[in-house]
């Protein structure tokens with residue numbers, strides 16, 4: 740199977756503002772190809788997650804791949820996890836603010852409130868259902884990627900413009 744690094748849709752592209760479609764046929768060749776392309780595209784970046792709309796495909800597939808990178812030096816290490824048709828519930832009402840960035844919005848960081856403890860459900864690439872509880876940074880990455888499936892970006896959740904800064908300033912923090 741040929742795997743391609745795909746171009747990442749940038750803020751302003753319509754695909755980032757659409758509600759992504761449910762995937763009914765996880766094991767189909769086009770969905771398996773989409774997953775491979777997402778994995779190779781994410782590997783070519785310093786990102787910790789990717790949603791299918793970011794490579795121009797409005798379908799409910801995300802990858803959560805928390806790992807320490809230059810962009811996120813203190814991120815915890817986890818196996819990159821492909822999640823199809825994901826959903827979640829908060830396990831408490833508590834939200835914390837922390838820094839986020841997005842491959843579709845280069846050069847910017849902002850403080851974003853997110854649930855700290857969530858229960859997630861998804862289908863894996865083999866078609867099996869899975870549930871996991873996530874906390875902290877990994878729960879944040881999940882919610883960020885989930886938002887992409889709803890046509891939302893993290894800037895939509897920022898409480899004040901004062902919380903938005905240039906990435907060059909973020910690296911000085």
Ligand code: NI
Pocket residue numbers: 840841842843883884887
């Ligand atoms: Ni993003």
